[in-house]
Amino acid sequence: MPLLTANTRRDLEVHRYPxxxxxxxxxxxxxxxxxxxxxxGRYAWFDLPLVVTxxxxxxxxxxxxxxxMGAILGLFxxxxxxxxxxxxxxxxxxxxxxxxxxxxxxxxxxxxxxxxLNFALSLLxxxxxxxxxxxxxxxxxxxxxxxxxxRALGNSAVALILFPLLDRCQVRD
Amino acid sequence: MESLFVRYRNLLxLLxLLxxxxxxxxxxxxxTDSGRMGFDPGxxxxxxxxxxxxxxxxxxxxxxxxxxxxxxxxxxxxYFDLRNVRKQNKDLQxxxxxxxxxxxxxxxxxxxxxxxxxxxxxxxxxxxxxVAAQVIGSSGSDQSRVFYLxxxxxxxxxxxxxxxTADGIVGKIRDVFPHSSQVLAINDQSSGAGVILExxxxxxILRGNAEGEAQIVGILADQRIQPxxxxxxxxxxxxxxxxxxxxxxxxxxxDPDRDAxxxxxxxxxxxxxxxxxxxxxxxTQPRFSNQQQQDISTSENLKGAEAAEALEKKKAAEIMAERxxxxxxxxxxxxxxxxxxxxxxxxxxxxxxxxxxDRFTPGAAAGSPDSGVAPSESxxxxxxxxKPRSTESGSGKAPSSASATGKPHGTGxxxxxxxxxxxAKPATPRPxxxxxxxxxxxxxx
Numbered sequence: 001m002p003l004l005t006a007n008t009r010r011d012l013e014v015h016r017y018p019x020x021x022x023x024x025x026x027x028x029x030x031x032x033x034x035x036x037x038x039x040x041g042r043y044a045w046f047d048l049p050l051v052v053t054x055x056x057x058x059x060x061x062x063x064x065x066x067x068x069m070g071a072i073l074g075l076f077x078x079x080x081x082x083x084x085x086x087x088x089x090x091x092x093x094x095x096x097x098x099x100x101x102x103x104x105x106x107x108x109x110x111x112x113x114x115x116x117l118n119f120a121l122s123l124l125x126x127x128x129x130x131x132x133x134x135x136x137x138x139x140x141x142x143x144x145x146x147x148x149x150x151r152a153l154g155n156s157a158v159a160l161i162l163f164p165l166l167d168r169c170q171v172r173d
Numbered sequence: 174m175e176s177l178f179v180r181y182r183n184l185l186x187l188l189x190l191l192x193x194x195x196x197x198x199x200x201x202x203x204x205t206d207s208g209r210m211g212f213d214p215g216x217x218x219x220x221x222x223x224x225x226x227x228x229x230x231x232x233x234x235x236x237x238x239x240x241x242x243x244x245x246x247x248x249x250x251x252y253f254d255l256r257n258v259r260k261q262n263k264d265l266q267x268x269x270x271x272x273x274x275x276x277x278x279x280x281x282x283x284x285x286x287x288x289x290x291x292x293x294x295x296x297x298x299x300x301x302x303x304v305a306a307q308v309i310g311s312s313g314s315d316q317s318r319v320f321y322l323x324x325x326x327x328x329x330x331x332x333x334x335x336x337x338t339a340d341g342i343v344g345k346i347r348d349v350f351p352h353s354s355q356v357l358a359i360n361d362q363s364s365g366a367g368v369i370l371e372x373x374x375x376x377x378i379l380r381g382n383a384e385g386e387a388q389i390v391g392i393l394a395d396q397r398i399q400p401x402x403x404x405x406x407x408x409x410x411x412x413x414x415x416x417x418x419x420x421x422x423x424x425x426x427x428d429p430d431r432d433a434x435x436x437x438x439x440x441x442x443x444x445x446x447x448x449x450x451x452x453x454x455x456x457t458q459p460r461f462s463n464q465q466q467q468d469i470s471t472s473e474n475l476k477g478a479e480a481a482e483a484l485e486k487k488k489a490a491e492i493m494a495e496r497x498x499x500x501x502x503x504x505x506x507x508x509x510x511x512x513x514x515x516x517x518x519x520x521x522x523x524x525x526x527x528x529x530x531d532r533f534t535p536g537a538a539a540g541s542p543d544s545g546v547a548p549s550e551s552x553x554x555x556x557x558x559x560k561p562r563s564t565e566s567g568s569g570k571a572p573s574s575a576s577a578t579g580k581p582h583g584t585g586x587x588x589x590x591x592x593x594x595x596x597a598k599p600a601t602p603r604p605x606x607x608x609x610x611x612x613x614x615x616x617x618x
Contacts (some may be wrong), residue, residue: 034321067187080310081314093194096386
């Protein structure tokens with residue numbers, strides 16, 4: 001258990017990044033999310049904006065920043081679909097808040113925790129999406145839980161590769 | 174109070190953002206005429222602005238990526254495929270010729286169809302003009318099967334225009350931006366297109382399912398539908414012109430919600446998951462356009478020219494048949510016709526006897542003392558079967574000029590060609606030839 005808790009100074013430090021990273025990485029995530037499914041077809045089991053939201057929320061350890069990051073990326077993601085704007089926004093807002101809240105308490109450098117966190121938040125986002133669509137809006141939506149499971153696994157795999165790459169962009173004191 | 178706000182500020186920010194988004198969602202949903210909830214088809218100004226921003230952020234990088242990919246592919250094709258262009262051009266020309274003929278053949282059916290539609294007061298739409306566009310991106314979500322084109326309002330695109338490929342239909346334009354547009358694919362759950370099965374003539378509505386497959390819903394379970402059957406657009410949805418290919422029936426499954434109905438899963442004719450270029454139908458006409466009329470008249474002319482050429486060939490063949498000597502002699506009974514002669518498998522056609530033979534008449538020169546030409550140079554090679562006929566002629570001419578002149582064959586006139594020719598053709602008809610044994614000793618000389 002001590003391994004999982006953030007009790008050292010290094011674990012509790014807030015990660016800082018150059019200003020362009022805050023802009024370019026989310027935009028790149030949105031663009032790649034729109035581009036890659038064209039080449040991968042139905043096997044595009046990942047959600048890059050969610051992975052980026054979780055990364056910055058964990059790194060900044062600020063629930064407010066995580067909430068805003070999730071809301072903005074979710075709203076932009078919604079704007080690229082033909083659905084109502086706000087469904088993904090709500091889901092990713094909650095995901096960003098939870099990731100930042102969890103990041104305060106646990107060691108976010110641990111790969112196993114990163115993997116588990118992405119998996120759980122991906123499933124949570126899918127559940128919130130379906131809940132909003134079918135319960136809040138009262139609309140019909142066919143969904144396949146197997147696809148959501150694969151997407152959660154895909155997000156975890158992407159996070160394992162992407163998080164160390166983004167860690168290199170940190171500003172060290 | 175202030176400490177409470179500071180203490181729970183994270184939670185308060187979350188709640189404010191959530192409430193704002195829920196209120197925003199509520200303004201975008203309307204109850205439809207059927208009592209169900211649905212998205213408002215016309216976006217509000219705020220929603221529209223957000224979509225425009227998202228498009229403005231995402232489209233330029235997508236366009237750049239697509240442009241570089243197209244540029245590389247274009248270089249490759251232009252450089253390497255140029256070698257096959259000539260052959261392809263010839264093949265395409267052949268295809269155009271064939272299609273023109275087929276088009277002309279179908280013209281009468283189309284005109285009849287138009288007349289019947291006029292009687293039924295049903296206006297058939299024909300594709301009038303299209304705009305080619307490049308697919309540059311997608312929504313990125315499998316709950317929203319939409320993709321983006323690199324052409325928008327500036328290229329004349331508008332909402333509800335049909336998007337097709339050469340293989341079949343793809344979707345319809347849902348939203349148009351200044352330089353790009355959003356297309357709703359036919360395999361999206363909220364799409365809808367009127368379709369008809371080609372042989373059964375069963376009509377239905379095409380939409381997508383959760384797996385991204387296109388399916389026809391609301392078909393009664395007692396219908397017999399075979400996999401592989403073609404599906405076409407029905408033309409009643411005012412978006413897709415009638416008769417465009419949609420796909421083929423892949424399988425039939427039970428409707429999970431209604432027992433009496435089945436869903437027909439369709440394999441789309443167009444590769445919807447891997448689209449590069451598409452055509453947007455920007456205008457349709459209730460009648461053939463001027464360009465189409467021009468094409469049809471060209472086809473008709475071509476067809477007429479081809480028919481006239483065939484007729485000309487037939488006439489020429491008939492004339493040739495009349496002029497050539499027939500193999501059937503009307504004066505002979507059927508069992509004595511040359512065709513029935515079994516003794517000689519290749520019957521010899523003899524020319525008629527000359528009325529006034531002169532020195533140029535084959536064989537007649539033998540009797541003239543100054544000719545110096547053997548009249549029957551080929552006599553030794555004459556087949557035995559010709560012997561009776563030679564004697565039948567009863568000419569009574571000199572047996573052999575060679576024996577008379579004492580010269581070898583062909584030396585009298587120096588005309589070696591005629592000599593060799595006659596030797597090479599032992600079956601050449603010689604009606605006035607003499608007996609073969611008369612020249613045999615000379616050959617031995």
